[in-house]
Amino acid sequence: MRDAPVPAVPARLSVPRHCALLCGALVLVTSCGWGMGDDGDGSGAPPGAPTGVTAAAGSATTVHVMWNAVDGVETYEVYRGGTLVKEVEASDRMVDVTRLRPSTAYAFTVRARDADGRLGPRSQEVRATTPAAVAGDDSAPTRPADARGRAAGSRAVQLSWSAATDDRGVVSYDVYQGATKVHSVGGGQTAAVVTGLRAGTRYSFTVRARDAADNVSPASATVRLTTSGSDDGRATAPTALRAASRLADGAYYIDLSWVPPRTDGLVTEYQVHLDGRPATSLVYGADAPRDRAEYSFYAGPEAGVTHRVRVRARLSDGTWGGFSAERKVTLGGGR
Template sequence: MRRVALGALGCALVSALSSGCAVGAADDDGRGPGAPTGVTAAAGSATSVHVMWNAVAADRGIRAYEVYVGAERAGDVGAEKAGDVPGATHMLDVVRLTPSTAYVFTVRARDTEGRLGPPSREARATTVAAGAGDRSAPAVPGGVTGRAAGSRAAQLSWSASADNRKVVSYEVYRGDVKIHGVGAAQTATVVTGLRPGTSYAFTVRARDAAGNLSPAGPAVRITTAQVDDEGTDTAPADFRASSHRGADGGFYIDLSWTPPRVDGVVTEYRIQLDGRPATSLVWGGEPPRGTAAYSFYAGGHAGVAHRVRVRARLPDGGWGAFSAERTVTTGPAS
């Protein structure tokens, strides 16, 4: 288990038990957008890398995202702009790269008034070796299945593809538009940012190191729930709560959970205590991919029962479903 200390968080917390600064309020004074979080980079082939990031909240809205790339090698002159995408898009395939080369990627947000925010934390990826002379595309990924995960998400899975050399990545398409990419070791994902009561057709294609792309198999058709709610697949799993008495004599609530499986990285959570927002957490560094844990002050009295649950802000900017609710009682006085 990876326990996250308060010092590892990118911002202070907001608590119903004690006052503090508002998380994510950096744009409330009319300044430019903040730095994108949850930036990931994964090789798509010998000459391409798939870069993804989380949506940025800004008081004036986001007009575009700009992606920058630099090679990690001696004499590198620094990052260059690799491309930009509209504000509703949170991914870019950076192409025309060099095989077997390490690269560094950053992302910046530009708001509707043209103000460019600071760069994100760096994400690193290394392109794979070129498949010289390889003109054979991988086989179509088989067994593609999917189901709606509430009104705004869909869960997809498929079986591994085969190639005469090696599959490097899988690409998910909505219609004929690529919406996501994952490494060859991953054969499932949750796609977020969908609309309630809407029918979608998804296909999965495999790509090898030479850039050969498999044909698309039969589309899996999914209709999201009509009601504007969140599916349980977007909720943190394995949520647990307990209490301990600290050295200061006060009582603390200890929480642990597993992040939801979504098409991106979860960097922010909101904890609800007794039906009210209690604490918002934002990871400024690398967020936990396995079990996350957090403790917060619950008062100085023993024998007090509290109801607690947690939800995640999804990479598309919306909130996922709440975890199961747990009841925890502060321990007896020692």
């Protein structure tokens, strides 16, 4: 999920409560009153049950579980039988369940949890059986050949490849979008459909073969595809951007606030552009704001200087979303 071009930025923050960085001629100092917002008052219904759940053995000791997105979800819980085995962020919608037994049948369900902690019902149960273990197997499968694909509308692509070979047999194929594993199919399949993409966006995919001993092949040739349609960025852009200047300790600061875009998964990274150029990249941890984000930086000691500022978010597929509306702010002049 990392194919869209990413502008170089002078510095990146792993956001603490107080932070500073040097960006060209400007020193940007976080005044970090991060807007965490209110996650809700507990009203409304809990999330629904995930649909489209599938499970496929990835090796003798792993099963790959996938499902469709549920609106308004913060995390998903994956159960093996009645036991919780994995909890993943909303942007993932897939997981490898590991440390399983060879030649064993397993049942899996998935539940969604929202930001208020409300847990939805279980999905439909799906089953998968791990293959037998193979002792002394340290040979990886061959590289999948003839990888190719085509866009299937604005939100999906279809991929195919020639079967890899292995001295003990291929158990599964893993599909990567950029550097991220996004799909897995059984060893008897040589095609996959990757969904949840953005219109008018360029992506790169590779395929790797896996055997029962978890030996993984080299990556296939890269398949580069562009989804159809156009993306004007409005659906993925931060909204309600506000910019104001303030005087503190003999210098001017620019205070920003915005509403995060409503996309699949939690947005944990933003890029601030100042006067048409990247100024800084802000990286949050698990406490990324959901309702309104805030950021403040040093802009200089001289009043009357006007700056243009806008913000964009890195989405869960690794690409940058659209820019917010641009705001002008004059130092010493308020908004």
